[in-house]
Amino acid sequence: MSLRHAVLGMLGQQPGSGYELTQWFDRSLSHAWHASHSQIYPELAKLEAEGLVEVIGEGPRRSKTWAVTQAGREELRRWLMETEPNRAQRNETALRWFLVFRLEPEQRRAVLERELAFVETAAEQRRVLAEQLDAEGKTGGFRPVLELGARVDPAMIGWLREQIEATRRT
C-alpha cells in the first residue's frame, strides 16, 4: 500500500487539506498515482490515529490543514529506504497492445490508429509540460513522473506506425 506514502510525501512538502491533496493528486501526480477524495479522507483519519499526521489548523468551511509529524517523516524514509519496490504492476496499455494481435488486420488497424493518435497527442502534451516545468525551475521528481508515468516511450511511436503499415500488407 503506497497511498499513505504518497500522502505523507505530499503533506511533507506542504501542509494542506484533504481537498487540496485530492487536487494535487489530480494535477502534479496524476500520471504516477491516482486517488479520489473518498480514499483520501479515511486514509488521513487512519494516519492521524497512528500519529503520522496531525491537524495544524482549521480554515473556512470546516476544512482542516494537515501536516506530517516527525513519526510520519520517519515512516516515509523507512518506506523509501527499507522496503522493496513493487515492480510488477499492471499496465493496461501493454496488455491491450499485446492482445490486439488477436484481432483481424482491419480491426487491429482501427485500434492501433486510435492508440497512435492518443500517443502522439500525449507526447506533445508532455513536451509542453516539460518546457513549463523547466521554465518554472521545477526539477527533481517531476521529470520521472512525466517520463515514467506517461509511459509513452517515443520509440513505441515508430513501432505503432510499423504495425499499422503491416496490417495493410496482409
Add this chain to the structure above:
Amino acid sequence: MSLRHAVLGMLGQQPGSGYELTQWFDRSLSHAWHASHSQIYPELAKLEAEGLVEVIGEGPRRSKTWAVTQAGREELRRWLMETEPNRAQRNETALRWFLVFRLEPEQRRAVLERELAFVETAAEQRRVLAEQLDAEGKTGGFRPVLELGARVDPAMIGWLREQIEATRRT
C-alpha cells in the same frame, strides 16, 4: 476490470488449464499484468457462467482444459475496440522517484543507487529477452509488453546517474 480480457486473450491464443494460465501470466505477461491462481480460478468460473469460456477436456490431477467460446472472442473484440483504455494507472516507481527528493542527499543517494542497479540489470535482461524473442521469431505483442511493461526508459538511466552525481555536490 481487464483480468477477464487477459484470460480471454491467453486462452484465445491457446487453450489451457488454470494452472497453466497462472504460469503464462508469470512468464510472458509478468511485466504487463499479474494475477495469481486465487484470482484466476474464480474468474474462470465466472467466465464459464457467462458463456465466455468452456471446458474442452480434462487431464490428470483433476485438471480442466479451458477454451474461449465464440461469445468470448466477441467480448474480447468488443473490449479492445469499443472501450476506452484506462490510461491513469498507478506506477510505484514513478511515485518513489518523485518522493525520493524529500530525503537528505546521503539517503537519497543510497536509494537512487539501488534503483540504478535494478534498472541496469533490468535493461540488460530486457536486451537478452528481446534477442530471444527475435531468434524465436516472436513478434507482434511481445515487444510492447517488454518495452512498456518494464518501464525502464533508457533515457532515465542517464537521469538517475545525474541525480546521484548531484547528491555529491551538496
Add this chain to the structure above:
DNA sequence: TAACGCATGTAATACGTTACATGATTCT
C-alpha cells in the same frame, strides 16, 4: 514411502471505485 511439483479451490483481509449525502461560502 517420502518429498516434490502439479493442480484446484476457499476465506479473510485490504484496497479502490462509484454513488450517495450534506453543509459552507462565494459569485452572479
Add this chain to the structure above:
DNA sequence: AGAATCATGTAACGTATTACATGCGTTA
C-alpha cells in the same frame, strides 16, 4: 435567490493479495 465551487464524509460494491487447505501423480 440560485448556481457553482469548496469541503468533507459514508456506503456499497468490485477487485486484489495473502493465507489456508487439500488431493493427485511422479520421481528419488
